[in-house]
Amino acid sequence: MKIVVIGGTGLIGSKLVKILKERGHEALAASPNTGVNTITREGLAEALDGADIVVDVANAPVWEDKAVLEFFETSGRNLLAAEAAAGVRHHVALS
Numbered sequence: 001m002k003i004v005v006i007g008g009t010g011l012i013g014s015k016l017v018k019i020l021k022e023r024g025h026e027a028l029a030a031s032p033n034t035g036v037n038t039i040t041r042e043g044l045a046e047a048l049d050g051a052d053i054v055v056d057v058a059n060a061p062v063w064e065d066k067a068v069l070e071f072f073e074t075s076g077r078n079l080l081a082a083e084a085a086a087g088v089r090h091h092v093a094l095s
Protein backbone atom coordinates (compact mmCIF):
# COMPACT_ATOMS: atom_id res chain seq x y z
CA MET A 1 0.00 0.00 0.00
CA LYS A 2 1.33 3.50 -0.81
CA ILE A 3 1.21 5.68 2.28
CA VAL A 4 2.33 9.31 2.09
CA VAL A 5 3.52 10.74 5.39
CA ILE A 6 3.31 14.54 5.34
CA GLY A 7 6.00 15.66 7.77
CA GLY A 8 7.71 12.31 7.26
CA THR A 9 11.13 13.76 8.09
CA GLY A 10 10.03 15.02 11.51
CA LEU A 11 10.24 13.46 14.96
CA ILE A 12 7.00 11.47 14.69
CA GLY A 13 6.97 11.13 10.89
CA SER A 14 10.43 9.59 10.56
CA LYS A 15 9.56 6.89 13.11
CA LEU A 16 6.27 6.22 11.31
CA VAL A 17 7.92 5.93 7.88
CA LYS A 18 10.45 3.44 9.30
CA ILE A 19 7.72 1.28 10.86
CA LEU A 20 5.54 1.35 7.72
CA LYS A 21 8.51 0.28 5.55
CA GLU A 22 9.35 -2.53 7.98
CA ARG A 23 5.75 -3.73 7.54
CA GLY A 24 6.15 -3.84 3.76
CA HIS A 25 4.37 -0.64 2.77
CA GLU A 26 5.57 1.89 0.21
CA ALA A 27 5.98 4.80 2.63
CA LEU A 28 6.91 8.21 1.24
CA ALA A 29 8.36 10.83 3.58
CA ALA A 30 6.89 14.06 2.21
CA SER A 31 8.19 17.38 3.50
CA PRO A 32 9.92 20.52 2.21
CA ASN A 33 13.25 18.71 2.64
CA THR A 34 12.08 16.01 0.21
CA GLY A 35 10.47 18.50 -2.21
CA VAL A 36 6.88 18.38 -0.94
CA ASN A 37 5.35 21.51 0.59
CA THR A 38 1.70 21.69 1.69
CA ILE A 39 1.79 25.50 1.87
CA THR A 40 3.15 26.23 -1.62
CA ARG A 41 1.77 22.90 -3.03
CA GLU A 42 5.21 22.19 -4.51
CA GLY A 43 5.50 18.47 -5.30
CA LEU A 44 2.15 17.69 -3.65
CA ALA A 45 0.23 16.28 -6.62
CA GLU A 46 3.22 14.15 -7.67
CA ALA A 47 3.67 12.75 -4.14
CA LEU A 48 -0.02 11.84 -3.82
CA ASP A 49 -0.22 10.13 -7.21
CA GLY A 50 -1.34 6.55 -6.56
CA ALA A 51 -1.48 6.99 -2.78
CA ASP A 52 -3.94 4.92 -0.76
CA ILE A 53 -3.51 6.77 2.54
CA VAL A 54 -2.13 10.13 3.67
CA VAL A 55 -0.94 10.60 7.23
CA ASP A 56 -0.46 14.25 8.23
CA VAL A 57 2.14 14.72 10.96
CA ALA A 58 3.48 18.06 9.75
CA ASN A 59 4.22 20.81 12.22
CA ALA A 60 4.28 24.56 11.77
CA PRO A 61 7.80 26.01 11.54
CA VAL A 62 6.62 28.97 13.67
CA TRP A 63 5.24 29.36 17.20
CA GLU A 64 3.15 32.54 17.21
CA ASP A 65 -0.58 31.64 17.60
CA LYS A 66 -1.90 33.43 14.51
CA ALA A 67 0.89 32.10 12.27
CA VAL A 68 0.39 28.53 13.54
CA LEU A 69 -3.35 28.69 12.87
CA GLU A 70 -2.69 30.07 9.40
CA PHE A 71 -0.18 27.27 8.71
CA PHE A 72 -2.55 24.46 9.67
CA GLU A 73 -5.55 26.02 7.89
CA THR A 74 -3.64 26.55 4.65
CA SER A 75 -1.78 23.26 4.84
CA GLY A 76 -4.93 21.29 5.63
CA ARG A 77 -6.94 22.95 2.90
CA ASN A 78 -4.25 22.37 0.25
CA LEU A 79 -3.67 18.81 1.37
CA LEU A 80 -7.34 17.78 1.41
CA ALA A 81 -7.90 19.31 -2.04
CA ALA A 82 -4.87 17.46 -3.44
CA GLU A 83 -6.07 14.22 -1.82
CA ALA A 84 -9.53 14.60 -3.36
CA ALA A 85 -7.98 15.24 -6.79
CA ALA A 86 -5.75 12.18 -6.42
CA GLY A 87 -8.58 9.95 -5.19
CA VAL A 88 -7.00 9.30 -1.78
CA ARG A 89 -9.63 7.65 0.42
CA HIS A 90 -8.08 7.75 3.88
CA HIS A 91 -6.65 10.75 5.73
CA VAL A 92 -5.11 10.40 9.18
CA ALA A 93 -4.02 13.43 11.20
CA LEU A 94 -2.16 13.69 14.49
CA SER A 95 -3.65 16.60 16.40
Ligand SMILES: NC(=O)c1ccc[n+]([C@@H]2O[C@H](COP(=O)([O-])OP(=O)(O)OC[C@H]3O[C@@H](n4cnc5c(N)ncnc54)[C@H](OP(=O)(O)O)[C@@H]3O)[C@@H](O)[C@H]2O)c1
Binding pocket: 006, 007, 008, 009, 010, 011, 012, 013, 030, 031, 032, 033, 034, 036, 037, 038, 039, 040, 057, 058, 059, 060, 061, 075, 094, 095
Ligand atom coordinates in the same frame (compact mmCIF):
# COMPACT_ATOMS: atom_id res chain seq x y z
N1 LIG B 1 6.29 15.34 19.16
C1 LIG B 1 5.28 15.01 19.97
O1 LIG B 1 5.46 14.48 21.10
C2 LIG B 1 3.84 15.23 19.55
C3 LIG B 1 2.80 14.80 20.39
C4 LIG B 1 1.47 14.98 19.97
C5 LIG B 1 1.18 15.59 18.76
N2 LIG B 1 2.21 16.03 17.98
C6 LIG B 1 1.86 16.67 16.72
O2 LIG B 1 2.38 15.86 15.66
C7 LIG B 1 2.80 16.70 14.60
C8 LIG B 1 4.27 16.40 14.29
O3 LIG B 1 5.08 16.68 15.42
P1 LIG B 1 6.67 16.45 15.40
O4 LIG B 1 7.13 16.69 16.80
O5 LIG B 1 6.99 15.16 14.72
O6 LIG B 1 7.12 17.70 14.49
P2 LIG B 1 8.59 18.05 13.91
O7 LIG B 1 9.63 17.09 14.41
O8 LIG B 1 8.79 19.52 14.15
O9 LIG B 1 8.43 17.79 12.35
C9 LIG B 1 7.67 18.66 11.58
C10 LIG B 1 7.54 18.08 10.19
O10 LIG B 1 6.66 18.95 9.46
C11 LIG B 1 7.27 19.16 8.19
N3 LIG B 1 6.79 20.40 7.58
C12 LIG B 1 7.01 21.69 7.97
N4 LIG B 1 6.46 22.55 7.10
C13 LIG B 1 5.88 21.77 6.12
C14 LIG B 1 5.19 22.07 4.92
N5 LIG B 1 4.96 23.34 4.53
N6 LIG B 1 4.77 21.05 4.14
C15 LIG B 1 4.99 19.75 4.51
N7 LIG B 1 5.64 19.41 5.64
C16 LIG B 1 6.09 20.41 6.43
C17 LIG B 1 8.77 19.20 8.49
O11 LIG B 1 9.49 19.03 7.28
P3 LIG B 1 11.05 19.44 7.09
O12 LIG B 1 11.85 18.45 7.89
O13 LIG B 1 11.28 19.29 5.61
O14 LIG B 1 11.19 20.85 7.57
C18 LIG B 1 8.88 18.00 9.42
O15 LIG B 1 8.92 16.80 8.69
C19 LIG B 1 2.53 18.14 15.03
O16 LIG B 1 1.30 18.56 14.50
C20 LIG B 1 2.48 18.04 16.54
O17 LIG B 1 1.66 19.06 17.10
C21 LIG B 1 3.51 15.84 18.33
